[in-house]
Amino acid sequence: MAACYETVTCSYQLNMDVINVSHLSKQFREFDAVTDLSFTVREADVYGFLGQNGAGKSTTIRMLLTLITPTAGEIELFGMNLRTHRKEILRQVGAVIERPDLYKYLSAYENLLLFAKMSGLRVQRKQLMEQLEMVGLAERAGSKVKTYSQGMKQRLGIAIALVHNPQLVILDEPVNGLDPQGIADMRNLIMHLSRHLKKTVMVSSHLLNEMEQIATRMLIIDKGKKITEGTVDELFDPAKTLVEVEVDDTKAAAEIISKSHWAARLQQVNADHLVLQLHKNQLAQLNKDLIEMNIEVTGFKSGNSLEKYFLSLTGTNQHVAAFTN
Amino acid sequence: MWQLLQIELFKIFRKPRTYISFGAIAAMVIIVQIALKFDGQSYIEFILGSLKETLDIPYATILNGYFVCFVILNLLLIHIPLLIALVAGDEVAGEANMGTLRLLVSKPVSRTELMLAKFFATVVYTALLLAWMAFLSLALSILLFGKNDLIIARSDALEIISRTDIMWRYLAAFAYATIALTTVAALAFLLSVFAENSIGPIVSTISIVIVFTILSEMQIPLYDRTVKPYLFTSHMLGWKGFFYLKTDAEGVSIPGTIENLPAVLKSMGILLGYIVLFAGAAIVVFKRKDILS
Amino acid sequence: MKYFFYILPFFLFAFAANSYAQDATALVKKVKAKLDKVNDYEATGEMKTNVSFMKVPAAQVKVYFKKPGKVKIKNEKGVSLVPKGTVSISLNNLLSGQYQALDGGTDNIDGITVKIVKLLPLDENGEVVLSKLYIDEARLLILRSKTTTRESGTNELEMSYGKFTDYALPDKIVFSFNTQDYKLPKGVTFDYDDGSQKKKETGTKESQRGKIEITYSRYIINKGVSDDVFK
Numbered sequence: 110m111a112a113c114y115e116t117v118t119c120s121y122q123l124n125m126d127v128i129n130v131s132h133l134s135k136q137f138r139e140f141d142a143v144t145d146l147s148f149t150v151r152e153a154d155v156y157g158f159l160g161q162n163g164a165g166k167s168t169t170i171r172m173l174l175t176l177i178t179p180t181a182g183e184i185e186l187f188g189m190n191l192r193t194h195r196k197e198i199l200r201q202v203g204a205v206i207e208r209p210d211l212y213k214y215l216s217a218y219e220n221l222l223l224f225a226k227m228s229g230l231r232v233q234r235k236q237l238m239e240q241l242e243m244v245g246l247a248e249r250a251g252s253k254v255k256t257y258s259q260g261m262k263q264r265l266g267i268a269i270a271l272v273h274n275p276q277l278v279i280l281d282e283p284v285n286g287l288d289p290q291g292i293a294d295m296r297n298l299i300m301h302l303s304r305h306l307k308k309t310v311m312v313s314s315h316l317l318n319e320m321e322q323i324a325t326r327m328l329i330i331d332k333g334k335k336i337t338e339g340t341v342d343e344l345f346d347p348a349k350t351l352v353e354v355e356v357d358d359t360k361a362a363a364e365i366i367s368k369s370h371w372a373a374r375l376q377q378v379n380a381d382h383l384v385l386q387l388h389k390n391q392l393a394q395l396n397k398d399l400i401e402m403n404i405e406v407t408g409f410k411s412g413n414s415l416e417k418y419f420l421s422l423t424g425t426n427q428h429v430a431a432f433t434n
Numbered sequence: 435m436w437q438l439l440q441i442e443l444f445k446i447f448r449k450p451r452t453y454i455s456f457g458a459i460a461a462m463v464i465i466v467q468i469a470l471k472f473d474g475q476s477y478i479e480f481i482l483g484s485l486k487e488t489l490d491i492p493y494a495t496i497l498n499g500y501f502v503c504f505v506i507l508n509l510l511l512i513h514i515p516l517l518i519a520l521v522a523g524d525e526v527a528g529e530a531n532m533g534t535l536r537l538l539v540s541k542p543v544s545r546t547e548l549m550l551a552k553f554f555a556t557v558v559y560t561a562l563l564l565a566w567m568a569f570l571s572l573a574l575s576i577l578l579f580g581k582n583d584l585i586i587a588r589s590d591a592l593e594i595i596s597r598t599d600i601m602w603r604y605l606a607a608f609a610y611a612t613i614a615l616t617t618v619a620a621l622a623f624l625l626s627v628f629a630e631n632s633i634g635p636i637v638s639t640i641s642i643v644i645v646f647t648i649l650s651e652m653q654i655p656l657y658d659r660t661v662k663p664y665l666f667t668s669h670m671l672g673w674k675g676f677f678y679l680k681t682d683a684e685g686v687s688i689p690g691t692i693e694n695l696p697a698v699l700k701s702m703g704i705l706l707g708y709i710v711l712f713a714g715a716a717i718v719v720f721k722r723k724d725i726l727s
Numbered sequence: 728m729k730y731f732f733y734i735l736p737f738f739l740f741a742f743a744a745n746s747y748a749q750d751a752t753a754l755v756k757k758v759k760a761k762l763d764k765v766n767d768y769e770a771t772g773e774m775k776t777n778v779s780f781m782k783v784p785a786a787q788v789k790v791y792f793k794k795p796g797k798v799k800i801k802n803e804k805g806v807s808l809v810p811k812g813t814v815s816i817s818l819n820n821l822l823s824g825q826y827q828a829l830d831g832g833t834d835n836i837d838g839i840t841v842k843i844v845k846l847l848p849l850d851e852n853g854e855v856v857l858s859k860l861y862i863d864e865a866r867l868l869i870l871r872s873k874t875t876t877r878e879s880g881t882n883e884l885e886m887s888y889g890k891f892t893d894y895a896l897p898d899k900i901v902f903s904f905n906t907q908d909y910k911l912p913k914g915v916t917f918d919y920d921d922g923s924q925k926k927k928e929t930g931t932k933e934s935q936r937g938k939i940e941i942t943y944s945r946y947i948i949n950k951g952v953s954d955d956v957f958k
Contacts, residue, residue, distance in 0.1 A: 176540060197542070200542040206537070209537075210536075210537070215445075227542075492807070496806055584806075673919075
């Protein structure tokens with residue numbers, strides 16, 4: 110990746126919270142989109158912002174970008190209040206909000222020039238071409254955006270978000286509509302932004318497998334409320350290992366387990382399996398005890414994945430359908 | 435702010451639909467000029483009514499560039515609001531429809547500055563459209579038909595204006611027409627804030643202008659006293675006031691005068707007031723609006 | 728014999744009437760003779776139009792005349808709407824043709840005693856029905872004329888003389904004539920309504936009076952005028 114150019118001076122101090130949101134709420138006329146949400150994004154985080162469709166992720170991001178006015182709560186970026194220091198803050202923020210929509214009747218170069226000027230930059234052609242080179246669009250710089258594929262538009266959106274060298278990059282559903290190569294490229298880009306360019310990246314997504322690979326910290330929300338927040342290690346606590354036990358008669362098995370010392374560990378009773386949460390070291394003992402309790406175990410799966418963790422927190426498998434692209 | 439204005443003008447003049455307006459005006463003006471070139475006498479007979487039975491009508495001298503320009507303005511200015519709404523109604527709603535509005539508003543530019551830049555860009559577009567119309571309807575007409583005194587038909591009077599007393603009136607009239615059409619632009623701009631598709635604001639603006647124009651032109655005493663003085667469409671025809679002259683005690687018109695300049699200035703003031711009202715309301719509403727597009 | 732004295736007054740009256748008629752005819756002949764000195768002229772003047780529905784600036788015009796009866800008012804640098812009866816602004820035309828002159832008594836115009844002569848055209852099909860001339864006998868100049876026509880009502884001419892008295896050509900004429908009212912639908916004209924008091928409405932078909940005043944600054948007399956001018 111080409112080196113970025115220092116055209117915007119960063120005025121905030123290092124090692125401080127880049128985003129600090131406290132008790133944020135947004136009520137629309139018909140429903141409450143976000144309720145009492147608080148979270149912190151630290152410098153150099155790749156912050157995963159997870160939730161189902163309609164959980165409130167986009168609403169929260171739009172509030173961070175002043176597209177939506179909160180009903181209650183405070184937002185601070187770079188230690189400054191967003192309400193009172195909007196311009197200084199936004200000079201240091203680059204964002205791709207959902208699908209990047211651009212001026213179709215203009216070329217890539219013209220789009221980039223336009224938004225670079227709006228970000229307060231005095232730009233030269235060379236700089237802009239370098240930016241397009243970085244995202245692999247230099248050869249199509251003069252083509253109108255209406256001739257671009259979805260992946261190319263996404264890359265142009267990234268170029269626009271990065272043209273003014275922001276310290277915070279917010280990506281809202283950046284892999285939507287991308288093919289597997291595009292998704293991999295996006296993942297690599299995010300890693301590059303964070304590890305090499307030392308930028309703080311906030312990514313909202315519902316592609317949990319991807320987030321698992323790149324996020325350093327995560328926030329999970331559901332129905333506008335925070336469910337949990339923490340580092341991957343904090344979330345995937347060995348003491349909180351999830352175990353799926355497949356049995357023929359889950360009701361009967363659940364009844365037996367609920368009378369045993371494993372009762373407190375029982376998390377869910379599904380149609381064909383039970384879910385228990387226990388320390389990783391207790392797996393063998395559980396297996397043994399189940400046999401002794403004459404429970405016919407037909408399958409035994411353990412180990413945490415973000416998807417499983419997410420589903421365990423937010424609801425049942427019936428929500429899986431909501432995640433298909 | 436200047437940079438923002440440049441960006442907005444760049445966007446307007448890179449859109450193909452902008453040039454539809456300029457092309458449409460050229461077509462309309464040239465069609466009228468061709469018609470009058472071939473049969474201007476019929477039109478003059480129409481406006482002079484039965485007077486040709488009692489007066490000698492010098493058709494050749496009446497049909498001159500100044501007369502043709504006035505005919506064009508009389509026929510076409512009523513259609514220009516559609517071309518204005520086409521761009522003004524697209525300013526915010528078009529961005530929302532394209533999805534670019536969220537990018538714009540997340541830039542380090544205040545919403546007020548953004549809206550002012552968009553509005554002033556619309557004003558520049560309106561002025562350029564009028565300048566184009568002025569060039570075609572006045573300059574081209576003079577080239578094709580020459581110059582002479584101007585005869586104007588009012589509903590109950592004929593005015594003849596000496597050729598040396600006309601040009602400044604046209605300049606004033608075009609300036610006034612620019613203000614009048616900016617009022618339409620401001621209305622379309624305001625309605626654009628409420629929509630995420632430009633068709634709504636464009637159609638709404640034209641509907642309002644048509645309904646208000648009908649109310650303004652109807653001779654119903656109930657409306658004359660209550661509604662008419664407050665409709666902006668009642669004042670949009672104020673450009674004609676520059677062509678109404680004062681007369682002396684003998685009924686001879688006095689060159690260089692305007693029959694009722696205070697009324698024209700008052701109408702202009704009312705239009706400017708509406709512009710401030712509509713544009714101001716657009717900014718206030720936009721500042722509070724949640725951008726969901 | 729006594730019948731002679733009954734009939735005598737009638738004879739005396741008829742004699743007197745005939746004398747007066749002969750006086751009127753003779754006067755008109757003398758006036759015509761003076762007017763006939765002019766075969767043609769090109770006059771320059773300023774024309775002011777005073778018609779209720781017309782707002783017209785004062786215009787520089789040329790008035791052309793050529794015997795026996797051609798008259799044309801032209802605004803060579805602008806637009807002027809001239810009433811169709813302008814043929815009668817030429818006094819020469821008023822006295823052309825065959826007519827019977829009758830004594831109409833006397834009157835006073837601006838302190839000058841004038842003889843009134845009524846002219847009855849002998850041509851019963853002509854446009855003019857009656858002309859009434861107010862003649863300054865001393866100078867053989869017509870100061871006023873009233874002409875009643877079949878189609879256009881009554882026209883009046885007021886003349887003032889100064890520099891061109893010798894040729895019986897006026898310095899100034901005021902021509903009054905009938906004209907129709909003028910109206911166009913507001914939906915066609917799209918008038919600007921400035922909110923002022925509207926003019927008193929008159930009937931659309933009612934005849935109204937208009938006035939044209941021409942103040943002559945120059946005459947070019949008997950130098951020839953082309954017939955093309957009158958086309």
